[in-house]
Amino acid sequence: MTFTPHILESALLLLATFLIGCAIGFVLRRFLAKPSKLVSTKAEAPVGAKPQKKVAAASPTKAAPAKKGARPAARKQTPPQSDSAESQAIDAGTEEDDLKKISGIGPKLENELKASGILTYAQIAGWSARTIDEMDAKLNARGRIKRDDWVRQAKALNKAKASA
Incomplete structure (x- = not known):
C-alpha cells in the first residue's frame, strides 16, 4: 500500500490553505490598516537661515523736510554676527x-x-x-x-x- 496519493493530497491542501491565508491577510491589511503618515518632501530652510522680510515701498507723501545744513546720520557698518555653519x-x-x-x-x-x-x-x-x-x-x-x-x-x- 502506497501513501503517495495521500501525501500529494495533503501537500495540495496545505498549499491551498497557505494561499487562502495570504489572500485574507492582504485584504484585511489593505482595508483595515491605519493609513500611514505621509513624509513631507518639502525642502527645509538651511540651518541658520532667517526668513525674508518684505520691504514696503517708501511713501513719498509723508517725507519729513530736511533742515538746512543738517548732515545725514552716518550708518554704522557692522559685519553680520552669524554663527551658523552656512555663514x-x-x-x-x-x-x-x-x-x-x-x-x-x-x-x-x-x-x-x-x-x-x-x-x-x-x-x-x-x-x-x-x-x-x-x-x-x-x-x-x-x-x-x-x-x-x-x-x-x-x-x-x-x-x-x-x-x-
Missing part, C-alpha cells in the same frame, strides 16, 4: 580638505557636509555649541559631533595643515 563660506580659491580624516566622518557625511558648504577643517574648528547642535540635527548624527569631538580634531588637523 562660514569660504573663498573660491580655498581648496577643500579631506574631511574623512576626522574620526566619525565617512564618505556619506563628508558629502553632506560639503553640500552644506563645509569644506575645510577651519570651518569645523570654528563651530560654536549652537552650530554643533544645528549641524548634528541637520546631518542626523545623533550626538556624534560632540561624542567624537570633531571640533578638537579639526583644530588639530588645521594646525598640522598650516604648519606643513
Whole structure:
C-alpha cells in the first residue's frame, strides 16, 4: 500500500490553505490598516537661515523736510554676527580638505557636509555649541559631533595643515 496519493493530497491542501491565508491577510491589511503618515518632501530652510522680510515701498507723501545744513546720520557698518555653519563660506580659491580624516566622518557625511558648504577643517574648528547642535540635527548624527569631538580634531588637523 502506497501513501503517495495521500501525501500529494495533503501537500495540495496545505498549499491551498497557505494561499487562502495570504489572500485574507492582504485584504484585511489593505482595508483595515491605519493609513500611514505621509513624509513631507518639502525642502527645509538651511540651518541658520532667517526668513525674508518684505520691504514696503517708501511713501513719498509723508517725507519729513530736511533742515538746512543738517548732515545725514552716518550708518554704522557692522559685519553680520552669524554663527551658523552656512555663514562660514569660504573663498573660491580655498581648496577643500579631506574631511574623512576626522574620526566619525565617512564618505556619506563628508558629502553632506560639503553640500552644506563645509569644506575645510577651519570651518569645523570654528563651530560654536549652537552650530554643533544645528549641524548634528541637520546631518542626523545623533550626538556624534560632540561624542567624537570633531571640533578638537579639526583644530588639530588645521594646525598640522598650516604648519606643513
